[in-house]
Amino acid sequence: MSIACDTCVVRNRAICSVLDTDELVALNRIGRTRTISAGQTLMWEGEDSALVANVLDGVLKLSTGTEDGREQIVGIVYPADFIGRPFGARAQQTVTALTEARVCVFARGDFDAFAREHPALEHKLLQRTLTELDRARHWMLLLGRKSAMEKMASFLLEMSERLVQNGCTPDAGPLDRFALPFGRQQIADILGLTIETVSRLLTKLKNDGVIDLPSRREVTILQRDILRHRAG
Amino acid sequence: MSIACDTCVVRNRAICSVLDTDELVALNRIGRTRTISAGQTLMWEGEDSALVANVLDGVLKLSTGTEDGREQIVGIVYPADFIGRPFGARAQQTVTALTEARVCVFARGDFDAFAREHPALEHKLLQRTLTELDRARHWMLLLGRKSAMEKMASFLLEMSERLVQNGCTPDAGPLDRFALPFGRQQIADILGLTIETVSRLLTKLKNDGVIDLPSRREVTILQRDILRHRAG
């Protein structure tokens, strides 16, 4: 039998990688792929959690906000990552596409039932969730204790490491040149700063010769060691 | 057969609650209880993750720090909570007892093997981890976007809600009076503030009649609605 998963680009990296062909056929039956355009929101904070999904392509953000409109981005989601809140009634974050994105979506109830019958899938999901938890807690140190410059330097270093994995070249080192899927305001929302501070810091790093900014969204790291030093 | 778990105070709340008697006997064989005195550290950030544990009694903190000694508390652990990093080689946070504590510890390898053979246990652990991830991400909003007063008010409200669950009275509402298991410096490390700011904020809330501070570690919430308002 031929199914969509056969040609899936994240087949070997997403949580589905632990499933055999029969299981994949079954999972495929309850899911469907969906395209989301940049800026569109897939689920809203506080809404009841109706969907979960695997990301096939593109970059999305997870965010929470205060009543008066302040926003904090709490996670960035790349291809092969899992989104949504299985086994829970309420989505705790808003999920929004930053670039055009393709996701493989499931009704939460269907996915929950499927997962409970496939321990290997739950195991994989557990591992991912544990890793995400470590990442989130590590980011809390940045938000709570680092200066604006330390935040910015840490951010650029993390981006240069995480954006590489999505390419096809396996285990290449961190990229020295990359395109951010964010505008300045979004960088501010990730780091807990204002857009003006973000702009000033990037300009300073450029003037100091630590990075270059070939265009609005591109960054070249010229002196990684100095950047690392400024990350604290 | 009689085992320690028979009399365990968190038997029905910890992840073990999904195990039947035989399974519990097997799990009991690979674990042992251990007492930790206040201030003692159970595992260190960056060290290889040798242990996991269930908390039986007491309160512990999870923390990370920068090279130059700044610290951020990234989680508070109460009875029935799980600590440690299963399925991963490295502990990402330091775990330290805030009060005298009793934990039920397992060698990580033993626990991993046991968990893989008991999907229901992994499922329970997955649910817990998902909840913790939501909590951590929610805390990121506080760290990145809230003012000092909003942080303090949010903290007091959260404490009044979380400290209640550990008592024996089921589903009592939030407490109006409670003892914090933290000193001022630790509150600062939770909120990403300095000890002086924490002290000033508490004094202000007291002078404004929103709370009372019967002793160093005790708090009484006098006007919960106003406190809620100040939490933003």
Place this chain on the structure above:
DNA sequence: CGCAACTTTTGATCCAGCGCAAAGCGGCCA
């Protein structure tokens, strides 16, 4: 090409929270 809408940069000023220093308080032990 040229105009309108949006994003980013730059400049100027302000203030919340930090850092330092000293005083106050409470608990513990002899």
Place this chain on the structure above:
DNA sequence: TGGCCGCTTTGCGCTGGATCAAAAGTTGCG
């Protein structure tokens, strides 16, 4: 009972980053 030690509070000046305002790019579209 008193004295010591560690924790907390308070005072004061400073500064990193926010806020407000305006100029300079960018992008899209007729």
